[in-house]
Amino acid sequence: MSAADRPVGIDELLERVRSGLDRVEARDAYAAATAGEALLVDIRYAALRDRDGLIPGALVVERNELEWRLDPQGSHRAPEATGHDLRVVVVCNEGYASSLAAASLRQLGLHRATDLVGGFQAWRAAGLPVSAD
Template sequence: MVAVERPLGIDELLERVRAGYQRIEAPEAHEAAQSGAALLVDIRYAALRERDGLIPGAVVVERNELEWRLDPQGSHRLPEATGHALRVVVICNEGYASSLAAASLHQLGLHRATDLVGGFQAWRAAGLPVEPVRSQGPVGPATS
């Protein structure tokens, strides 16, 4: 009889992927973005961005496009996806989906990818800059 491995639950999966990299707190992410040392990538869906606003300077990339937009070797990459050494901070609403997204970026060789502990809600709770969504035009970097 072949032994079948027990399936992971989501909590265990999150614990495992988070053990593979150092997560970042909101103040450190803000400082890294301000100094040009990190690219903030907002993967929240449109309704949450419209409700809560945007982080100035963050690039908005829908979760289902993340790997295609950040793969430095990909034909659909963003201009900011300059190489595998890029420090990417993935931001979701509360810091769960971003952990899985960061792990996926690691599989693409983006070994410095991480995510924001507590997500956008932690950013806002820390009193860091947030701006309203201005229009329904093309999605790209938020401007200050």
């Protein structure tokens, strides 16, 4: 079995994926989104959004729909999916699933896709805006 064919654990996979991402800290993500330079995409499931709130202006797309909604060539794309140059910052709860999701978006050609270090919890801890709905 070659090195490329051997199974990897999630920790190694996450490390590999993250090495190819320019991950963003919460305050930098806020500044980029506020300046219109990045689209924040919240992939947390409904129970977490209900419990913790939302990032104002973020596009909410649950993880299982992400590729369909963000593919600029897809028939089910969101209006915000304007092109492959779009800078997407994926937000999950703590910054793990978002790394894998950003890597998946990169496979679709969204070469500027990345994720938020620490996820929504880091956003909230930084005192950035959160709304109840």
